[in-house]
Amino acid sequence: MSELFDAVDALVASRAQLPPAEERKRLRTAHGLTLDQVAAALQVRRATVSGWESSKKPTEPRGPEREAYARLLGQLAQLYPAPGAKAEPPAATPAPAAPTGTPAPTEAPTPLTGPEPGRRSPAATVGTRDRSVGPPDLPPAAPRPARTTGPSSTSRRPVTGKPAPAAVVASGTDPRFENGPLAVVDAGTDGRVLAYCPGGRVLDVPAKSLPALVDWTLKEAKLGGPRLSGPGKDADPLLVLTESALERYGLPTALTDEERLAGRIPEGHKVVRQLKRAEWKLTKRGFGPWARIYRPATGAERACVQLCIPSWQALDARHWGGADRLPPAELARVLGVYAARVMTPRGSTAVTGLELMTALHPPTRASEPGADGTRHSEHNPGSLGRDPVDCAPCEAPDGHPLLADLPRFHVRGPDEKLFEEAYDWARPLTDDECMRRHLVGIDVNMAFAAGANGLTVGLGAPTHVRAPAFDPKLPGSWLVDLSHVDLSRVKVGKDSWADLDAGLLPSPFTPKGERPEGPAWYATPTVAYAVELGYEVRPTEAYVRPENGRYLDTWYQRLRDAFLTTMADLGVGADLPPADFLAAMDGWEKRDPQLAIVVSAIKATVKGGLGKLRERPRGEGWRPGEPWRALSRPTWRPDIRAAVISRTRINLHRKIVKHAAFTGRYPVAVLSDCVVYAADGSSPLDVLPYRDGRPLPGGFKLGINPGLVKHEGTQSVLWGEGVRERFDAPDLNLARYIKDGTVTDADHGE
Template sequence: MSELFDAVDALIAGQSPLPPPGERERLRKAHGLTQEQVASALKVRRPTIVSWESGKTEPRPPQREAYARLLEKLSELYPATPAPVPAAAAPSPVSGTFTGSTAPVRREAGSAGPRTLSTGAAPDAVAMTAEQNNQQPPVVRTATSHPGVTTRPSASRHPAAKKATARPAAAPAAADPRFGNGPLAVVDADTGGQVFAYCVGGLVLDVPAKSIPALVDWTLREAKLGAPKLSGPGKSADPLLVLTEAACERFGLPAALTGEEELAGRLPEGHKVIKQLVRAEWKLTKRGFGPWARIYRPVTGSERACVQLCIPSWHALDARHWGDAAQLPPAELARLLGTYAGRVMTPRGSTAVTGLELMTALHPPTRASEPGIDGKRHSEHNPGSLGKDPVDPAPCEAPDGHPLLTDLPRFHVRGPAEKLFEEAYDWARPLTDCECTKRHLVGLDVNMAFAAGANGVPVGLGVPTHVVDPVFDPKLPGSWLVDLSHVDLSRVKAGKEWVELDGGLLPSPFTPKGERPEGPAWYATPTVAYAQELGYDVAPTEAWVRYENGRYLDAWYQRLRDAYLATMADLGVDADLAPGDFLTAMDGYKARDPQLAIVVSAVKATVKGGLGKLRERPRGEGWRPGEPWRALSRPTWRPDIRAAVISRTRINLHRKIVKHAAFTGQYPVAILSDCVVYAADGPSPLDFLPYRDGKPLPGGFKLGINPGLVKWEGTQSVLWGEGVREQFDAPELNLARYIKDGTVTNADNGE
């Protein structure tokens, strides 16, 4: 009988009542808990919590009972807030002047008017509304208030305002009160000249400023915009204002830059707005007043006074990464950029610039020391960071034209034995007779491949040390001069066993073009370590190693991974889907929420762009080989770190290819960066990936959304592939470049 009772108890526990999805999120935030903390306590992944809070999935035993208990306890601590007392109707606007406080007026996007009260409202109602908003009481307007305060912008001017309430702002208990209105605002103006700031979560503020200096001052004093620091010794994020074309015109800025201004990337120094800033004692950074402008005053004590502007109509939001974000209505643009800011960081410029800035934000170069004898603290090096001073690369790591290479003869071309050349794959081969009998070419794409390559890779933190005849250490970051031409891909180790392969159908793991090296060459540590893993001895003759090292990019990877997975979960693609369900969920996922799809694109671009910035080349006219360029003055100009990540990414892919070939006898026909193409009998990845009972080949390709796993890139026919190669008379044309939609142009082929 006891077994029956136990079964009944288990059944009841499995159906524990849960509050609705929105309430689950509210309760968690009210207690100041992150999704990561809840996931860790319940022994699930963070995207699972995201799915539970969005209602896409429901928890199952045994986690369901524990989750229900958590929510029950939180609901006792934080009961639902009763509906606010309705405010008295605002008076009809009449002409007059503004009187009273300059505190921001709160509106909800899509509401009939601002959340303001007439003089006839009871004082208790004012206090209650202020308490619910977790900020000072709203402005009390009189009949002589500004004509625009009780009216909404016209529907034709702001067509998206009603949609912005879909994602509420974080609960006040979990928010930093200094930044109660979020990290950023999209500033817009209506036809009557009234200016509004659209914030994250559907909030709209009235903006009283009438000039750019006044707008900056209002932002810092009243707007409560910004974001908390990402690391203990770091700094809070400066507020970001995104100016629409109408706002630009309202504040005396051009809606678009002229050709000359666009080429210079900034307004001329004599522009009236810049003169206004100078008179108000505001400064601009060296890049001037361009699409991404930083306006600041020098730091006094511990206080920063800095506001960043983003101007989409000046091409601040690159359409390659931000899609049509620049054309979105203000409320929708605030939601999109706010989602990115909350999950990655407040944009600091292009996605590439932001990717680099995120590294520094997570590992600030300095920290405050312990109090000295005099009781004072001072700035000291932050362990694990790159420091505040740039370091020179090793000569082999320096790109052509670097000042370290001025002694080389003019027009000298450095070969593999002089230059580290770690790049992504661009390799292809002709199809075999057997592959020509198959019907399809199927492309696989590695999710966030370079982010996965950055995860766990040790990189140098300090200066390189030159070593002659070193003993190779796979744990020591550096660049190694070694001959790997003896590695034979027809017989390699896969794990502990030697396997026989058709080496002629495999790309070399040591060169981007997949060609077998012909002699000594410079390689990053992961490449040389892989030669050992394949079962071959290595004997470097020279090396530049970095004894001060660490896993500098781990936190960077984790934040970008979480941003990617959370956004994909919002789009209906969870991290724990079965292979078939995953392919179904990925089908058309962008159409479910085009704005969130743009966030996914921007996150990916942040990864690739940030890594690319580690070896930024000279830009603009006037530079000559041998002269330093601006990027060299950054501590984050580190071509060795970029090389290590790219090396590891390429090796990760090659390892999966070898595992797959050893088990199935199938070989890739083309690889481009993180995309690999196979000939198959069916059009789906499941037609050739060796799944058994839903489980993939260990160490091989696995379908899924996590970084390092693969998704379907596209399928074309074998006849298409052969036809394209015949059309361009290129038997080894890289079909991975066109596998997504099959479109090939002369421009793509370099003609």
């Protein structure tokens, strides 16, 4: 009889009424799920799920996929009812889980709102840009949590007199982390210590000392986060200590100059001694702005708590704006959103960006059970492994041990050193450009993230090859002469060529835009572009990596989704028409300054994480030719960094060439991911060609998605010429200052 019931249930489910496409997408994004995760769980293609959510012509699932999809949407609708609908208790049966290796959201993002009017909340960081590596109303804030009964150590209470931050709480699938990934610990004048969690929960903290605080966090606070991939590890709880909490637990509220340079307080400090007596350990970096307190793991159990101390400059103002000055509840909101959408911070945004790569691709995994049923640790395919690998000599930065035999003052040229960096190029304006009124800057969104998407990179050590045949699918470094590539005639299509003014274009092969003069080392994407432009290449030498894969894909996808979700919360959605997009971007930072901080941190995570792949020695008493600490990491991979930068620069040049071939307009300055054009009007629409609302195929397109462009800023041509005349620099890079037009004497050493 049960089989008949199952058959009836399946028959009913196969004709289940599904919500509209827009509601399907809302439910998925509300739970922080990506298209890839849903596709993997339902065992269909990503494009299939995208079609089910299409606002134009949605497709409908069939067969068992429809049954599973209806089940998923039904449970998500219980967790995230539509505005105005009454929530019902969730079903007892859990939704289908993502398969092993699929990154799962650490938290379920919910509607986010700005701070209460009149509350102090700093705007996002503004100023000279760091170039290194009518919108809809926002939904209402989540209601304040009601007081609950329970032991005083974990009682939850609303913040008296303060607006509860928007809810960013655990999805409820793991009761170990029901209070979220982190808490901001603050001590009141009445002696009470409170822990502010994302989502408005506030816990009473009974701990009287720092060792007791660590114990409480691990045993009672229910803080932390689930792993991002099957073989990975759960995220350790993070405690953010305010100045009052530092005083309460016997720590200084600020570091001395000596301590700041050392990056830690002395080992003889009384609190460090307290931790040692309680048999807690610190990592090699000691007790600094990002301290990790742990005991050696026993089996699979970890005992580790991380501290973040904003007043010790843990939150770099260049990336976190004024987050360190936010009240505890608002700071918990900012860090909670970041933790939910990226990962729990593990240090600076750069450190977190690198740690995210490892969290998504752990170096090892458990093997299949042997004959006796036991498992062991084995290499996780697609990861960088547990052990570091040497780079190729051409990929090594100056001072690397591989170069220890070079003469002391030897300067390596392009035929000895791989130099793949972002653009910093500019030229004087032509007479025609001087007659135009404006200089319009456009900026590529998340350019380096887009450069990492779909990029095949080496996973293992390099193999040296003499006189190789170039293979555009093989990652590596190639010694080849590209000086013969002539930009005055380039291939812009399968069978079409374009005649261009090469003197008005930067070379795609050098960061300064200069034409190469002879053989030089290049990453695979750069050499492949020369072939794409229609020219023959003949490498004389190469270091290639036969073991390779798309290591950065899931890293890109998680950061992309974090960026797009947060920008959508700020009123800037994807796929907006050009004029609507420009309107939505106007003043986006001011709609919710706290979320603007999150956007800044996400961007910094991309650039910083890639930069960490070639981290240089810092304050370690290091001498050229000696190894430094970062070399011991399997994620010290300058070749991967070079490949991403190469592809990012080439992507930009390809669009510049398409634009020039179609419009006859050339850039006057390029800085990393920003391009400046002279135009008669002040809008990007006066620069970018659109026909019937459609952009130039293969060229620049306005939009918020990574790889698309936004308006960076507009200044007058007179401003540009005046700045260059002031500093007697006819080729001064105006892209550096196009955002707000501010140029100081300090920028030029005057």
